[in-house]
Amino acid sequence: xxxxxxxxxxxxxxxxxxxxxxxFVLLRLIPGDPCKSMLGERATEEKCDAFRERFGxxxxxxxxxxxYAANLxxxxxxxxxxxxxxxxxxLAERLPMTLELTVLAMLFASTFGVALGVISAVRHNTALDVxxxxxxxxxxxxxxxxxxxxxxxxxxxALKGTPFQLPPSGRLTAGTELPSLLTVWGIEDAQGLLxxxxxxxxxxxxxxxxxxxxxxxxxxxxxxxxLPAVAVGTISLAIIARITxxxxxxxxxxxxxxxxxxxxxAEHVVILRHALRNALIPIITVxxxxxxxxxxxxxxxxxxxxxxxxxTQMVDAIIARDYPVVQGFTLIVAVxxxxxxxxxxxxxxxxxPRVRVS
Amino acid sequence: xxxxGAALRSVEPNQGPLPFCAQSPFxxxxxxxLRNRSAQxxxxxxxxxxxxxxxxxxxxxxxxxxxIRQPGLRRRSPPCIHVLGCEREKPQLLMGxxxxxxxxxSRVIYGARLSLQIGFVTTxxxxxxxxxxxxxxxxxxxxxxMVLMRAMDVLLAFPSLLLAIAIVSVLGPGLINTLLAVAIVxxxxxxxxxxxxxxxxxxxxxxxxxxxxGASPWRILLMHVMPxxxxxxxxxxxxxxxxxxxxxxxxxxxxxxxxxxxxxxxxMLGEERNSVFNAPHLVLFPGVAIMVTVLGFxxxxxxxxxxxxxRRRV
Numbered sequence: 001x002x003x004x005x006x007x008x009x010x011x012x013x014x015x016x017x018x019x020x021x022x023x024f025v026l027l028r029l030i031p032g033d034p035c036k037s038m039l040g041e042r043a044t045e046e047k048c049d050a051f052r053e054r055f056g057x058x059x060x061x062x063x064x065x066x067x068y069a070a071n072l073x074x075x076x077x078x079x080x081x082x083x084x085x086x087x088x089x090x091l092a093e094r095l096p097m098t099l100e101l102t103v104l105a106m107l108f109a110s111t112f113g114v115a116l117g118v119i120s121a122v123r124h125n126t127a128l129d130v131x132x133x134x135x136x137x138x139x140x141x142x143x144x145x146x147x148x149x150x151x152x153x154x155x156x157x158a159l160k161g162t163p164f165q166l167p168p169s170g171r172l173t174a175g176t177e178l179p180s181l182l183t184v185w186g187i188e189d190a191q192g193l194l195x196x197x198x199x200x201x202x203x204x205x206x207x208x209x210x211x212x213x214x215x216x217x218x219x220x221x222x223x224x225x226x227l228p229a230v231a232v233g234t235i236s237l238a239i240i241a242r243i244t245x246x247x248x249x250x251x252x253x254x255x256x257x258x259x260x261x262x263x264x265x266a267e268h269v270v271i272l273r274h275a276l277r278n279a280l281i282p283i284i285t286v287x288x289x290x291x292x293x294x295x296x297x298x299x300x301x302x303x304x305x306x307x308x309x310x311x312t313q314m315v316d317a318i319i320a321r322d323y324p325v326v327q328g329f330t331l332i333v334a335v336x337x338x339x340x341x342x343x344x345x346x347x348x349x350x351x352x353p354r355v356r357v358s
Numbered sequence: 359x360x361x362x363g364a365a366l367r368s369v370e371p372n373q374g375p376l377p378f379c380a381q382s383p384f385x386x387x388x389x390x391x392l393r394n395r396s397a398q399x400x401x402x403x404x405x406x407x408x409x410x411x412x413x414x415x416x417x418x419x420x421x422x423x424x425x426i427r428q429p430g431l432r433r434r435s436p437p438c439i440h441v442l443g444c445e446r447e448k449p450q451l452l453m454g455x456x457x458x459x460x461x462x463x464s465r466v467i468y469g470a471r472l473s474l475q476i477g478f479v480t481t482x483x484x485x486x487x488x489x490x491x492x493x494x495x496x497x498x499x500x501x502x503x504m505v506l507m508r509a510m511d512v513l514l515a516f517p518s519l520l521l522a523i524a525i526v527s528v529l530g531p532g533l534i535n536t537l538l539a540v541a542i543v544x545x546x547x548x549x550x551x552x553x554x555x556x557x558x559x560x561x562x563x564x565x566x567x568x569x570x571x572g573a574s575p576w577r578i579l580l581m582h583v584m585p586x587x588x589x590x591x592x593x594x595x596x597x598x599x600x601x602x603x604x605x606x607x608x609x610x611x612x613x614x615x616x617x618x619x620x621x622x623x624x625x626m627l628g629e630e631r632n633s634v635f636n637a638p639h640l641v642l643f644p645g646v647a648i649m650v651t652v653l654g655f656x657x658x659x660x661x662x663x664x665x666x667x668x669r670r671r672v
Contacts, residue, residue, distance in 0.1 A: 018512030
């Protein structure tokens with residue numbers, strides 16, 4: 001197992017270098033003079049020279065790339081052109097929201113997706129199965145942002161006054177405030193990695209509320225995230241349900257399932273312990289593959305629910321031509337994506353020892 | 359329709375022997391396709407959409423940018439359908455008016471034209487480039503394969519929509535740049551698929567025969583390897599059209615794709631997203647249009663996979 005992981009980690013290196021190259025090249029692809037497009041058409045020659053000096057744009061391209069990589073290794077993602085803040089600060093502020101949404105959506109999609117898939121497979125060819133699969137087909141075809149808007153309409157307006165009413169926007173009910181952990185722990189002057197980590201946790205409202213023991217705020221934040229998470233997770237739920245159903249149908253015809261039934265095990269034990277466990281590999285693969293779609297969905301859905309995450313930040317950054325922010329976020333997301341895929345691979349090796357050898 | 363799950367089963371049972379005339383591989387594939395329920399539904403949707411796109415000028419009662427200003431008609435008026443009891447004095451508005459006094463129904467109809475174009479153009483471009491890359495990598499092998507496929511791996515390391523957003527941010531917002539971005543991010547999928555099937559095809563005896571006859575590598579690649587490797591591309595491409603339409607709609611929704619007054623469904627949703635509580639029809643209809651279109655291509659793609667995939671023929 002250890003050797004398998006090390007080999008996979010080594011294979012990760014070229015991909016990471018590739019990701020760096022792409023995000024680096026991205027900034028060099030800007031049509032025209034980068035100075036003019038970032039500082040505006042009226043930037044003077046002196047200003048442009050200073051700008052090129054500052055961003056090292058007058059150096060040979062390989063040198064620029066090495067400098068970019070070296071800065072990244074030191075945690076320096078550059079500075080936002082729009083407001084001069086370090087990109088790492090912007091990420092620490094905005095990314096936790098997006099990740100919370102992604103994780104919740106993933107939990108929602110995998111729990112309900114696997115359950116729906118198992119039920120359809122067990123009740124194969126009944127009305128329930130047909131209904132579930134029609135839902136799955138429709139579910140994968142819905143644009144997340146549209147589903148978000150529709151959910152907001154139904155749960156915030158149509159069901160207003162019922163117990164099912166849910167807030168359609170924002171992260172916390174207006175007036176609710178949660179102090180930053182930097183203040184709570186009295187380390188406002190912390191620097192570097194410590195500051196980044198504490199800011200990150202602190203901006204993840206769910207975690208922060210739990211750490212501070214504010215259960216009401218935790219539940220409030222959770223309520224605000226239900227609709228966005230359902231919107232983001234539905235496509236993945238549908239995909240996971242389809243794959244689970246297929247995998248289960250295949251496993252249920254196997255001899256060991258018949259044996260398990262023959263020796264008189266309860267049906268739920270046969271389904272969950274014998275069949276589902278052996279159907280898990282394709283299911284985990286597809287759950288892992290969803291992370292990219294979920295992150296993209298989160299970015300699209302934040303704008304619908306006015307959530308202060310990376311998605312809204314990205315749109316602002318793109319309109320303001322704030323390239324370092326776009327670059328930093330793209331880089332981080334790609335790294336998350338690659339690492340999750342690695343974890344999925346590692347989980348195969350755990351679930352199926354045969355993978356470790358090949 | 360049978361009330362059973364037959365519509366959703368991936369493999370249709372072989373219903374008796376086929377007539378002799380339908381035994382060519384192409385004929386067999388078409389028959390299998392037409393017998394597949396999800397393909398039937400998908401094909402019906404796609405054909406309807408193509409017809410709507412072709413005859414948009416006849417179907418749509420107004421031009422997509424025409425403002426309908428009449429006394430009594432408010433901005434974002436709800437739908438008014440005469441047979442459902444709407445007053446005859448008012449003009450018939452199947453989907454209501456949008457925020458600029460334009461007929462939403464006409465805009466949705468014209469949107470079909472645009473969305474199909476987006477789907478076909480981006481997927482076509484991606485298939486063209488992806489196929490070339492995949493074919494060259496698979497056929498030549500060695501360092502060309504290594505370099506090309508590692509480059510594809512790197513593109514696949516980004517979630518596709520986010521990479522498309524990043525590309526648009528660099529190129530600048532606009533429909534053409536969106537098409538380009540969506541096409542670029544879909545290239546690796548086709549490159550991989552084509553490479554895999556080229557690797558399989560190039561070992562076949564007829565390729566060896568052709569090479570023994572003195573055909574040049576390019577001739578073998580273009581005349582023999584490619585035509586025999588393209589089946590999976592048809593399947594992946596059909597599903598890819600669905601993804602491309604969704605991604606492009608997403609970019610337009612964020613304001614990075616098509617610009618007003620283009621009747622693009624994603625843009626229409628984005629423009630009216632703040633009216634969802636007082637004029638839900640403006641959000642409902644363009645969304646349903648996207649969903650039905652994407653559903654059509656997804657069903658057709660699933661049906662094609664079942665009909666064309668040799669492993670599923672048994």
